[in-house]
Amino acid sequence: MRHDHGLTVTLRPHSTRIQVLAVAGDLDHHTAPRLRAALEELTLAPGGALVMDLSALTFCDSTGISLLVAAHQRAQDAGAALALAGLHSDIAHVFTIMGLDRLFSFYESTEKAIPALQ
Amino acid sequence: MTDETATRADDIPDGLSGIRDAVSVRLPAASAYLSVLRTATAGLAARLDFTLDEIEDLRIAVDEACAMLLGHAVPGTDLLAEFELTGQEMIVRVEVSTVGQSEPKRDDFAWMVLTALADDVDAVTDSPDRMAIVLRKRRGSARLS
Numbered sequence: 001m002r003h004d005h006g007l008t009v010t011l012r013p014h015s016t017r018i019q020v021l022a023v024a025g026d027l028d029h030h031t032a033p034r035l036r037a038a039l040e041e042l043t044l045a046p047g048g049a050l051v052m053d054l055s056a057l058t059f060c061d062s063t064g065i066s067l068l069v070a071a072h073q074r075a076q077d078a079g080a081a082l083a084l085a086g087l088h089s090d091i092a093h094v095f096t097i098m099g100l101d102r103l104f105s106f107y108e109s110t111e112k113a114i115p116a117l118q
Numbered sequence: 119m120t121d122e123t124a125t126r127a128d129d130i131p132d133g134l135s136g137i138r139d140a141v142s143v144r145l146p147a148a149s150a151y152l153s154v155l156r157t158a159t160a161g162l163a164a165r166l167d168f169t170l171d172e173i174e175d176l177r178i179a180v181d182e183a184c185a186m187l188l189g190h191a192v193p194g195t196d197l198l199a200e201f202e203l204t205g206q207e208m209i210v211r212v213e214v215s216t217v218g219q220s221e222p223k224r225d226d227f228a229w230m231v232l233t234a235l236a237d238d239v240d241a242v243t244d245s246p247d248r249m250a251i252v253l254r255k256r257r258g259s260a261r262l263s
Contacts, residue, residue, distance in 0.1 A: 026156075029185040030149035059156065061181045062228040090174040097234045
């Protein structure tokens with residue numbers, strides 16, 4: 001089925017150490033495998049950092065949140081940092097309810113996250 | 119029900135207080151259709167003058183309920199969503215056909231999100247081959263956090 005509300009995942013290496021993964025569209029039960037595959041392909045090295053640019057994310061349910069938590073876990077295991085950037089306030093509400101604001105580092109934008117991770 | 123419908127027709131200029139409408143949506147029980155149901159949910163909630171925050175909560179709640187059901191649905195069958203709109207609240211019942219299982223898992227992360235976002239959630243088990251979740255969202259109820 002190709003006629004879903006597209007989820008686009010784009011990897012943009014920023015430097016040798018920092019990678020930016022832009023996630024745009026609806027992240028749900030249906031589109032989550034696409035992000036899961038992209039995350040599995042990523043190489044996270046000790047001292048490295050991953051910024052997930054969520055500024056164009058239009059929907060995120062528990063399936064999506066589980067993936068982000070798994071990414072956080074993977075980054076930690078690899079000794080890398082993970083930052084979430086540009087999350088819309090209406091989507092952030094669910095993160096807050098689930099207590100995830102204590103787990104993740106949130107930044108207003110990718111531009112603000114990158115200097116913090118340097 | 120008939121009386122209320124008639125009242126509604128007469129009372130439209132008085133605003134939303136008289137609304138008591140029922141809307142049914144039948145879709146293939148496949149995750150590709152979740153986005154369609156979310157759009158329908160948002161459209162119906164907007165009709166009741168829910169706030170944008172409440173609409174978002176409802177959109178996620180309905181999505182979570184359906185995603186939970188889809189894991190148990192018999193392939194090739196339908197998902198039935200019934201929305202009941204009154205002036206103050208929306209009641210949504212989502213239902214799928216299963217094979218001999220009627221209780222969704224309540225220790226699931228999806229169930230946690232669902233119960234946090236809706237005012238009231240219940241799993242209805244009136245048939246062994248159907249699994250249904252009913253959720254309510256009231257307009258203007260306090261939002262968590």
